[in-house]
Amino acid sequence: MTPRKSIPRRSFLRQSAVAAGAILGAPMVLRSETLGNSQKAAANSRMGIGFIGTGLIAQGHLATFAGMRELQAIAVCDLWQQKMKDAKKLLAGKGATSVTSTPDYEELLQNPDVDLVCIATPDHWHAAVAIAAMKAGKDVYVEKPMTLTIEEGKAVLAAEQKYGRILQVGSQQRSSAHFRIAANLVRNGFIGEVKEVYCRLGEMPLPPEQEPVIPVPEGFDYDRWLGPTPYYGYSENRSKSKYGGGWRCYWDYGNRKFGDWGAHHYDIVQWALGRDDTGPVEFIPLGYEGATHHHYRYADGITVWRDKEPDHGHMIRFIGSEGEVHVSRGKLDTIPVDLKRHRFTDDDIQVYESKNHRQNFIDSVKSREPTICPASVGHRTGTICQLGAIAERLARPLLWDPAAQQIIGDTKAASMQDRPRRAGYELPTV
Structure with missing residues (x-):
């Protein structure tokens, strides 16, 4: 590999935006306003954030985003009632005492006080929620992998471009x-x-063989959790939030390792x-x-x-x-x-530098320049x-x-x- 001259940060960001558009044959459009709700922004410099999916991986997002001076926690959404309660309790400990909750992400996206969302659902819900959020004028932090399928990936990229939104994939490495x-x-x-x-x-691990079908626990909307995937009777492992197991074992909801x-x-x-x-x-x-x-x-x-x-x-x-x-x-x-x-x-190539993945997202929301992982x-x-x-x-x-x-x-x-x-x-x- 032959060394080349370094690329200035501003030029790099401009080239990144162009490259993103080139994938679908169209230039990326970055809107001039800083927030989805520009009138609100003029009166209140704090941006409102909503959390869609509040389980395992979301715990760090809830604590960190809620602690940022630029943000105000507005709403949480989960199909498990208990997880929503736990999320509201966590946010209250960060000083966010007026957080609303709903199992319906569409309702959260209709809230004009929500400027951006953090999506930490299982993989099979990433694309639908991210696209809906960008259509609603929200900027998006979505956990990795960005989508479940290749065609979903194309659609999310098209939405980012069409609606001029900022998106950060949670590939924090x-x-x-x-x-x-x-x-x-x-x-x-x-x-x-x-x-x-x-x-x-x-x-x-492979999914358990011949899983016993048991009643759906109270306070869990299992049918909606399955969402676009095939219907199966409820079993404890299928929807369990677990690193290295649970729903991650199944091809229906992710791509395993x-x-x-x-x-x-x-x-x-x-x-x-x-x-x-x-x-x-x-x-x-x-x-x-x-x-x-x-x-x-x-x-x-x-x-x-x-x-x-x-x-x-x-x-x-x-x-x-x-x-x-x-x-x-x-x-x-x-x-x-x-x-x-x-x-x-300055004579070396130096890639886009971000020292904090979540802060990079917030900085990009304010500047309207691409994140490190759009x-x-x-x-x-x-x-x-x-x-x-x-x-x-x-x-x-x-x-x-x-x-x-x-x-x-x-x-x-x-x-x-x-x-x-x-x-x-x-x-x-x-």
């Missing part, structure tokens, strides 16, 4: 110094030509390789013709391996012709060792996760055209770029 330094080292060619990348995703850790680590690979506006061209699942690991390849031959050893105790290992970069949450190592202490100058980035990373999942489910390789965003030569696989939706839960039109 981009706001970590260790991952940012790793990306800069790789981008500048300090390890030579990248040949391979190892990513540690880990294993996800691809949509879990893959959404984090493959995102960093895209960033470090400078490919946020494109993607790989081939996906090979574990076991196919003796493949010992799931892997995918870019057009130039760079191969990304899932769970391949040795990873030297790191989540991601970049292997170059002249060295290596190893990076995880909280640590960074390089070969040669001194490389990690490189002091970057819909264009979330969509491309999500596409890799979704294609990996399709290859695994079909147990055969896939060929992908990243320009046309289409699976090549496999009708069945191509049909899985989207999923059927239950009547009454159609994706909002853009």
